[in-house]
Amino acid sequence: MSRFLSPRVDYTLREALSNLWRNRLMTIAAILTVAVSLSLVGSAMLVKQAVANATVQWDHGVNAIIWLDPSITPAVRESIHQQLLAMPEDIASCYYNGHKADYAEARIVLRSEPAAFQALTPATTPPSYRCRLRNAVDAYAVASHFAKQAGVKNVTYPGQAIKTMRRTTTVLQDVLLVVAIVLMLSAAVLILNTIRLAIFSRRHEVSVMKLVGATNWFIRIPFMLEGFLEGLAGAACAAGIVLWLQKVFDSVVAKPTASGQPSALWVSTGQLVTTEIVIVIVAVVLSSIGSGLAVRRFLST
Amino acid sequence: MSRFLSPRVDYTLREALSNLWRNRLMTIAAILTVAVSLSLVGSAMLVKQAVANATVQWDHGVNAIIWLDPSITPAVRESIHQQLLAMPEDIASCYYNGHKADYAEARIVLRSEPAAFQALTPATTPPSYRCRLRNAVDAYAVASHFAKQAGVKNVTYPGQAIKTMRRTTTVLQDVLLVVAIVLMLSAAVLILNTIRLAIFSRRHEVSVMKLVGATNWFIRIPFMLEGFLEGLAGAACAAGIVLWLQKVFDSVVAKPTASGQPSALWVSTGQLVTTEIVIVIVAVVLSSIGSGLAVRRFLST
Amino acid sequence: MIRFDRVTKIYNKGSSPALRDCSVEIDKGEFVFLVGPSGSGKTTFMRLLLREELPTSGRIWAAGRELGRLSNWRVPYLRRNLGCVFQDFRLLANKTAFENVAFVLEVIGRPRPVIESQVNQVLDLVGLGQKKHRFPSELSGGEQQRVAIARAFVNRPLVLLADEPTGNLDPETSIGIMKLLEKINKTGTTIVMATHDAGLVDMMRRRVVELDQGSIVRDQHRGVYG
Amino acid sequence: MIRFDRVTKIYNKGSSPALRDCSVEIDKGEFVFLVGPSGSGKTTFMRLLLREELPTSGRIWAAGRELGRLSNWRVPYLRRNLGCVFQDFRLLANKTAFENVAFVLEVIGRPRPVIESQVNQVLDLVGLGQKKHRFPSELSGGEQQRVAIARAFVNRPLVLLADEPTGNLDPETSIGIMKLLEKINKTGTTIVMATHDAGLVDMMRRRVVELDQGSIVRDQHRGVYG
Ligand SMILES: Nc1ncnc2c1ncn2[C@@H]1O[C@H](COP(=O)(O)OP(=O)(O)OP(=O)(O)O)[C@@H](O)[C@H]1O
């Protein structure tokens, strides 16, 4: 390696790697802690996104959906519309979701049931009214009022399941995030301390370097690089773990359930990639803070 | 304080506390990591126990329960028994759970529905046959065969819910345990390294102590105490966190559901206490390993 | 008191010995200068006595014990009989003169009142009674070395080992330290002092043991430096 | 080359000054002994020159720059003009003599071939051409100090500062080191050497600056120790 790099780059890399190896116990602990904390951050993000995906139908406080026949005539639709307006004591507000909007949504919700989605076209996808009710317990009354009307296919309202799921995931996310933040703190301190120990075990070398006129950055960079390498190694592990967790989760939990219920918990590739990028960024920030503090505090001129 | 303690105990405590304070960043990180890792261990234990409690009915591979009338006559019961024996291609094995056994079980399963449990007495609790089927999908056939017979109250078999729950919690437990073990490793290394830094920053004192004839244990004990204190502080945090998590969990997830489905996830006080004890023991072991290694390696004679 | 019997010390296999085949006997109450060029083995001699190292061959007796047979846990008790002073003082910067000296007695578990009286007594002996609450940084080099000597002596050791105790001091201050060591010697404490300072050795006219490349090349009563 | 203009240095507020109102000028090519009792401020003088400390009042020039006006990032470039040697050598134990010297040039970013030739040249100058692949522990004290001098000199500094370079060496070895410093001085390098060793000062008969409690009490050409 040393043949192809400039002496200075070569020196920097050599120093950083040998420091990491010298305190390998510490290095491993730092990497693992970074990995665990970032995996938790990643998991929290994925859980949030998966639940959002699964419950996209119930966004904006919607708690009842009246599905219409795809072939409904404008007159029948108008009559239903008037009836909805006529129930202001039960129904707070409604909005109409057309064929195309529902087809687009189905693409997300039915993602894990591709056969069911294949069978749909925009034209055959039922349009719907999305309603917020004054009182969630009125849902049954509203449903039974509309269910048997002409032009209405069926009426769905979220069961206990969706509420529990949202509550659970909110708590789960909060817990994951708190734990992740605590661990990030530990990770930063661990990085700071590997560097501190490295500086300590090289204090003779450092004092000689200062005496003979090494610039501050020449002395600092190998130590900071050490912190960066730890952070990146941790991020790489975390990225792997998140990918694996998502697979496990997919195969265990994310099974299709009866329609109307929230369907499979899944995340898109885009969301996964975003999560991985966030992990790397957090790692870089984390290790910069750790190593920055360490060199600033323990390598003072 | 120093007035009431022997000079030696006083010295030891003073040293340990001042070392902890000197490296407070490190100390906090070590305590937090211990706390998080032990909380995860505790959570894994609680989840396991809660699921075991909730699914105690379905232990030993039981996948269908035939509930009998509490007032069933021995003759009718004998006829049902014969029918069960007569279906060897469907039913692998059955056992009879009497009034008292079912009453005892109800005490656990109905724990979060005390009103329902209050209404029961041993005599009014239905006895049951617990059957393992050759094939879980036969459950519906078995159920419909027995459901309308004289002397049978109803037949229950676990839905998808219980299977998903068991699979999910197994995965969750495994993940929690792996993460906990990784973090325990980090925690031990962090403890080791706080002590290492303490030894390092006191190396002059230590070398003087050695020269003037301090015994090995006199030198070591304050440092080891430091590790212990970190471990115990971490355990205390973890114990608090587990208690709190259990409360949150109780209030969010553990709602009574339709009977026959697994009911509330809960753990008994005894199980909680056991978990807390395990946490403290693990902390003591962890910090002993960390501090033992540190003094052995960095305080060699 | 101290006896070396054909002691050889080789630090690293293959390298030449730091001490080779040394035999010497030092009686109670003697004052011995250890002289010789750099690397001749003076510090090694001290380290062997303190059992910081074990000899490669040969046997050493100190304070009535054969060091090779001493189990590890007894080493601290041996060291309580051997006070040491070094060129760089080795005082704790965050403790006052009094605390530096008291530390020794705390470490070996003496009760408070005993510590109090013994420390004051020995600080008076070295002439620092007035400055006992100063920190090392508030004392001159010579005064710091006096504190170090007080620390080495407070426990009334049988032997006081001094490895170039005047190496960092100017000639005048050095003579003061020598006088102090002589005073301590008069209380019956054996003193072994390694030094490069020809002036001091010539002035004192005490026993001189000269090492060269690990061998004892001279052992002279009332000797001079070279 | 070096100029102190009414320099006072007080380390801690309230404590007495380590240097008080010192003015002195040292020209290119001079050889100056800095003498004085322990704590008189010799090391402080050196540390001010290296800009490890800033003076409390007064101004200092070294290598053509006023140190008080030098921004922090320029300090390394100042130090490349000032070589230092210490009593305790400060060699890196895990590097050979060659590597210890080469390290200086690596640190300031010299290319490989230059390093190779310059290091060999300076090691020949100090007489260690044959032992350049030995580790410090395989060299005698005098030889280690020669390596340290080679390291201080390899970058051809304008000034060489030596703080008790013979403090740990026996008289004979010390004379060898003095001869080497004299040889380096003859190449035109200014040398400032702090020492306690009266013998050396008297032997050399060079300029002597004496400090006492931080004040310059004597500045004598072709002086003696005291
Ligand atoms: N810890 C060690 N490991 C290896 N070699 C050592 C060690 N300590 C000393 N030596 C070697 O043993 C020899 C004797 O060293 P010692 O320190 O005893 O000499 P000294 O007479 O005290 O010298 P000085 O006057 O410089 O203090 C030297 O060659 C030295 O290099």
Ligand SMILES: Nc1ncnc2c1ncn2[C@@H]1O[C@H](COP(=O)(O)OP(=O)(O)OP(=O)(O)O)[C@@H](O)[C@H]1O
């Ligand atoms: N870093 C420091 N902080 C506070 N005081 C210091 C510091 N360094 C030196 N001093 C004080 O400044 C004064 C001069 O010290 P200095 O080290 O310059 O003396 P010296 O002439 O080199 O003595 P020696 O011959 O013992 O090396 C002393 O009183 C010392 O206690």
Ligand SMILES: [Mg+2]
């Ligand atoms: Mg020595």
Ligand SMILES: [Mg+2]
């Ligand atoms: Mg000095």
